[in-house]
Amino acid sequence: MRRAVPLAYIARNLWVRRVTTALTAGGMALVIFVFATVLMMTEGIRATLVATGQPDNVVVLRKGSNAEITSTIGREQAGIIESLPGIATDAAGQPLVSREPVVLNSLVKRNGKPGNVTLRGTSATGLALRPQVHIVEGRFFRPGSAEIVVGRAVARGYDGVAPGSTLRFAGRDWTVVGILDAGKTGFDSEIWGDSEQLMQAFRRLAYSSVIFRLAEPSSFEAVRARLEDDPRLTLEAKPEIRFYAEQSEQLANFISILGTALALIFSTGAIVGAAITMFGAVASRVGEIGTLRALGFRREAVLVAFLGESLLLAFVGGVFGLAAASLMQFVDVSTTNFATFSELAFQFRLTPVIGAKAIAFALAMGLIGGFVPAWRAARLKIVDCLRAA
Amino acid sequence: MFLLRLLLKNAFRHRLRTLLTIVGLMVAVCAFGLLRTIVDAWYAGANASSSTRLVVRSATSLTVPLPLAYAERLRAVDGVTAVSWSNWFGGVYVTERNFFPQFAVDGASYLPLYPEFVVADAERTAWLRDRRGVLVGRTLAAKYGWKVGDTVPLRGTIYSGTWNFTIRGIYQGADAGVDQNQMLMHWGYVNEIQRQRFPGRGDSVGVFVVGIRDPNDAALVGQRIDTMFRNSLAETLTETEKAFQLGFVSMSEAILVALQAVSLIVIVIIMAVMANTMAMTARERLAEYATLKALGFPPEFVVKLLFGESLLIAVIGGVLGVLVTLPLASAFANAVGTLFPVFRVAPETIALQLLAALAVGVAAAAWPAWRSSRIDIVDGLRHVA
Numbered sequence A: 001m002r003r004a005v006p007l008a009y010i011a012r013n014l015w016v017r018r019v020t021t022a023l024t025a026g027g028m029a030l031v032i033f034v035f036a037t038v039l040m041m042t043e044g045i046r047a048t049l050v051a052t053g054q055p056d057n058v059v060v061l062r063k064g065s066n067a068e069i070t071s072t073i074g075r076e077q078a079g080i081i082e083s084l085p086g087i088a089t090d091a092a093g094q095p096l097v098s099r100e101p102v103v104l105n106s107l108v109k110r111n112g113k114p115g116n117v118t119l120r121g122t123s124a125t126g127l128a129l130r131p132q133v134h135i136v137e138g139r140f141f142r143p144g145s146a147e148i149v150v151g152r153a154v155a156r157g158y159d160g161v162a163p164g165s166t167l168r169f170a171g172r173d174w175t176v177v178g179i180l181d182a183g184k185t186g187f188d189s190e191i192w193g194d195s196e197q198l199m200q201a202f203r204r205l206a207y208s209s210v211i212f213r214l215a216e217p218s219s220f221e222a223v224r225a226r227l228e229d230d231p232r233l234t235l236e237a238k239p240e241i242r243f244y245a246e247q248s249e250q251l252a253n254f255i256s257i258l259g260t261a262l263a264l265i266f267s268t269g270a271i272v273g274a275a276i277t278m279f280g281a282v283a284s285r286v287g288e289i290g291t292l293r294a295l296g297f298r299r300e301a302v303l304v305a306f307l308g309e310s311l312l313l314a315f316v317g318g319v320f321g322l323a324a325a326s327l328m329q330f331v332d333v334s335t336t337n338f339a340t341f342s343e344l345a346f347q348f349r350l351t352p353v354i355g356a357k358a359i360a361f362a363l364a365m366g367l368i369g370g371f372v373p374a375w376r377a378a379r380l381k382i383v384d385c386l387r388a389a
Numbered sequence B: 001m002f003l004l005r006l007l008l009k010n011a012f013r014h015r016l017r018t019l020l021t022i023v024g025l026m027v028a029v030c031a032f033g034l035l036r037t038i039v040d041a042w043y044a045g046a047n048a049s050s051s052t053r054l055v056v057r058s059a060t061s062l063t064v065p066l067p068l069a070y071a072e073r074l075r076a077v078d079g080v081t082a083v084s085w086s087n088w089f090g091g092v093y094v095t096e097r098n099f100f101p102q103f104a105v106d107g108a109s110y111l112p113l114y115p116e117f118v119v120a121d122a123e124r125t126a127w128l129r130d131r132r133g134v135l136v137g138r139t140l141a142a143k144y145g146w147k148v149g150d151t152v153p154l155r156g157t158i159y160s161g162t163w164n165f166t167i168r169g170i171y172q173g174a175d176a177g178v179d180q181n182q183m184l185m186h187w188g189y190v191n192e193i194q195r196q197r198f199p200g201r202g203d204s205v206g207v208f209v210v211g212i213r214d215p216n217d218a219a220l221v222g223q224r225i226d227t228m229f230r231n232s233l234a235e236t237l238t239e240t241e242k243a244f245q246l247g248f249v250s251m252s253e254a255i256l257v258a259l260q261a262v263s264l265i266v267i268v269i270i271m272a273v274m275a276n277t278m279a280m281t282a283r284e285r286l287a288e289y290a291t292l293k294a295l296g297f298p299p300e301f302v303v304k305l306l307f308g309e310s311l312l313i314a315v316i317g318g319v320l321g322v323l324v325t326l327p328l329a330s331a332f333a334n335a336v337g338t339l340f341p342v343f344r345v346a347p348e349t350i351a352l353q354l355l356a357a358l359a360v361g362v363a364a365a366a367w368p369a370w371r372s373s374r375i376d377i378v379d380g381l382r383h384v385a
Helices: A007-016 A018-052 A077-083 A123-126 A154-158 A193-199 A217-229 A240-284 A287-295 A299-330 A354-378 A382-388 B003-011 B017-042 B069-075 B107-115 B120-127 B138-144 B187-197 B217-226 B241-251 B253-284 B286-294 B299-338 B346-371 B377-382
Strands: A057-062 A097-100 A104-109 A113-122 A133-138 A146-149 A166-169 A172-181 A190-194 A209-213 A235-238 A332-337 A342-347 B053-058 B080-088 B102-106 B133-138 B151-156 B160-174 B183-186 B207-213 B237-242
Touching: A007 A018, A007 A299, A018 A240, A018 A299, A018 A332, A018 A342, A018 A354, A018 B253, A057 A217, A057 A240, A077 A097, A077 A209, A097 A113, A097 A123, A097 A193, A113 A123, A113 A193, A113 A332, A113 B241, A146 A154, A154 A172, A154 A332, A154 A342, A154 B346, A190 A193, A217 A235, A235 A240, A240 A287, A240 A354, A240 B017, A240 B253, A287 A299, A287 A382, A299 B286, A332 B253, B003 B299, B017 B253, B017 B299, B017 B346, B053 B217, B053 B241, B069 B080, B069 B120, B069 B207, B080 B107, B080 B187, B102 B187, B107 B120, B107 B183, B107 B207, B120 B133, B120 B160, B133 B138, B138 B151, B138 B160, B160 B187, B183 B187, B207 B217, B217 B237, B237 B241, B241 B253, B253 B286, B253 B299, B253 B346, B286 B299, B299 B346
Parallel strands: A113 A190, A146 A172, B102 B183, B133 B160
Antiparallel strands: A057 A209, A057 A235, A097 A209, A104 A113, A113 A342, A133 A172, A146 A190, A166 A172, A332 A342, B053 B207, B053 B237, B080 B102, B080 B207, B133 B183, B151 B160
16 A cells, blocks of 8 residues: 555644644744844845946946945046046936045934934936936935935934934034935935035045946946046946945845854754654654554655654744744844945845745755654554554 | 652653753754854954043044044143044955954054053064054964064055055954954055145044043043034044944944844743753653652652753753853854954853753743643543653
8 A cells, every 4th residue: 555644644743732833833933034034134235235226327436445435536537437438418418427425424313323324425417317216305405505315214214314404514504405215225325415515515625436327238348448448547437236236245245144154053953843843753653653554554654744744843833934034024124334334224125035945944954853753753663663552 | 869860860761852952952052152252242342442542533424534633632632641543444455355454553652552452562663663564463463374574465445556564563462352353554654655646635534542541531521622623624523432332333233133132032942942842751751740649749749850850951951052162162253253353252151051051941841840740640640641
């Protein structure tokens, strides 16, 4: 008789030992929760920063500096960049180039702790270069004035940053005139003001970066070569998408290494838990195993039955852990990005890949924890079993 | 004596299960200890700070420099005994992965302010004499195999170009809490090159470090400094070195909170595993406990048996966990390298690990013990495991 033990029988066994099942599955759920949350955090940081870049935009920085705050581009260099061929123009025929000074400004968060907010000098062209950014409240700043607009995450996370209020920095008072929504990208964590006004206030002689749009996205290599071969310039150009992706790398890697290490350590605990539960299940059902075998179920069927029980246990734990982790999507978090030294607001992000990975991880724990007990159950001799019962 | 023998026999009746439980506990206790050590390492900078030093930085943010001319004015402030300054150099050694902090400092005034950096007199003089010389920490030198006299090339991210520095001295910390991963170069040299390359820039200072006479006056002196520069071109923010360092810690607060939450979750996981084992033990032995009661043993005896067994397993697991933590922590410190300058398992961490193991042992036995002590003799005898 080559029959498998029915699934209902397997499931009912778990139900009979409810308390033990709940404790074991609970331990696994916690491990999966940690595992999934970490992956979601890494994914959230990546998604936020990658979405910040536009495919046909190019960022120019000083050679060797990886972030805008450490880069400097003089006015004459910016002029040379502006005269490059291949830059897109707007409806009025003006080249789509934005010269931007970037400064970090320390503000007080709602929880009383200081945070570094990126202060970006830009212009109407800078806004046009980022189609994902919209003004949702108030209006854009007037050129040549001490007005600023703040990102949505800044308005939410920091004290006294609302339309109509003033911020004091660089010896001046700046009026907040609007809130910008950047569609959950990095610009949500920034404050924007007029380029020239900020340069004057901070007594800077150089911009931090120059951003322009390519007329033809495929012409990037030609533009880059022209820019980097120019002996007057010590600059480097990067597609905006790659620039922001690189900024997410360090933090995302750190979190994913730390998180994976933790999940692996915990999983040892959960596997041990599963193994104890399954050994217990085998020990208390020796008689039953004997009966099953006597009825004609083969060793393999018994092995599969116990392994199935362990996998089902792990699956239940995995589903609960993942469900708890999916609630984290409603939590807003912000942390300092080491690469830019500034605050970055982001959200936990659950993707199908993460879901699949979490469930696979849970099943792997169940498999490892359940294999030896199931093997032992399958190896028992019928006579011994029946005698023990 | 009889109780102890019974306990030992009971605990190891299911050898495999007990062994697995001990392993689970060991892993969890060890993970808990490691996590706490990581969190401690984050705060190491703040704990090693001196109460007689203030840090003066731009009110805007740390990345905005202050003019060098402030040094003279700071010296004149009442209560200030010494003034020095430093800039974050931010160079890359070979690749970005080899991160370690580098500061361009005014050597002659910096070392007296930091007595915890211990340097041999000859090396100190050699460093002060060589404008391209650097002082490196002992841990850092050991990591890359540097010796006095070696040349270290750094690729500048803030100060562009390639810089070649010569190691003139190796410092060590006066105690275990001192960061031995830093590299100190001469601010004067960096500034001079910067001025040659970019005329009109330079003479800028990242932070001023101010020594004060009386730690109790820290707030007052800080206030005097900030008032002096209010409404000037570069307003300042003065705080104690500890507050300054804690500012860095709070930047990665989200990660720290997550780590602390996770170390609590670890304890919950061990509890689940342990409680599970004890619940199974109690269920299997209901008939036995009923027999003991029928023989005339009071209910407390059964309770003692269960608690004793649970505690015995917990203590074994806890002690093994602590023993495993120590070598693992040093392996981890080697793996992350210079990311955490100070990484050691604190005595409080070990105490907390043992305490956590004990708490788990008690908590795991509570519910089964309560149930078994209340079991009706007849029900218990009828019960088949």
